[in-house]
Amino acid sequence: MPWADMRLPRRHYKRTGETVGDLANRPFPPWELVLETVSVRLREVLPGEPRPMKLYMTPGSCSTGIHILLEELGIPFEVYLVNLPAGDHRKPEYLAINPKSTIPALVRDDGSALTEFQAIAYWLARTYPKARLLPEDPEGAARVIEMLAYVVGTLHGQGFARIFTTESFTSNEAEHEAVRARGREIAERGFAIVNETLAGKDYVAGTFSIADAALFYTEFWADKLGLDLPGHCLAHYRRMLERPAVQRVLREEGYR
Secondary structure, eight states: OTTOOBOOSOOBOTTTOOBGGGGTTSOSOOTTOOOOEEESSBOOOOTTOOOOEEEEEOTTSTHHHHHHHHHHHTOOEEEEEOOTTTTGGGSHHHHTTOTTOOSOEEEOTTSOEEESHHHHHHHHHHHSGGGOOSOSSHHHHHHHHHHHHHIIIIIIIIIIHHHHSGGGTOSOGGGHHHHHHHHHHHHHHHHHHHHHHHTTOSSTTSSOOHHHHHHHHHHHHHHHHTOOOOHHHHHHHHHHHTSHHHHHHHHHTTOO
16 A cells, blocks of 8 residues: 555654643643654655655644645655753754754755745745645745745744743843733734735635745634734634644644
8 A cells, every 4th residue: 555645543652641632632832742753644655765754843833834734735744743841952863953953844855954934835835836835926926925924033033932932032030021021012013914914815825825824823822822813814813724734733733
């Protein structure tokens, strides 16, 4: 059965013995998981064929967006869970793959690693053009990249980063609450701007693109943190939740 697309019904974790299904009711995000290799898509690799790509990610993080793109493409790949709080991203094994010690990282079938959300998403879109993850016309492609950059750089990098990694903005604990509050302000303003862009459209480019996978993970964070999404963003988030690939990814990461 060389091309059988099989799905593992259970995901086991070494320390707790829990399965991903058991993690569905855990608080957001479930980043205390222990590093474990799990295959998202499995098929027998024929002689001479390249090995499946490897995605290094953390459940519920920005790397969930790349996970969704890979699932949308329907190609064989493996997932390696990186436990950020335990410092797995700073261990020699991971630094050999990604010396930036960030997630996501995608090891491609030739063994080379690609990092940074925008770069991975762009590479996937250009490598698999039939999926139409990036518009062919310059204007449409530019608008997708524009949104991708704003979501990753501002909503995530300036807003949610202050909420999730407050200590990286100040070492003074007395200032932590103010930093988190500023992060919420940036996120709320960012969603207000995105909301205007989404007016009259189901997706950023009209049809699903790499920008929607990025926007989704920030909308997901907002939902879990109780941050209200404006109308068009909320409609986009709900529309994304209806996509089969998104539902599969959330189940595999322990959320649904």
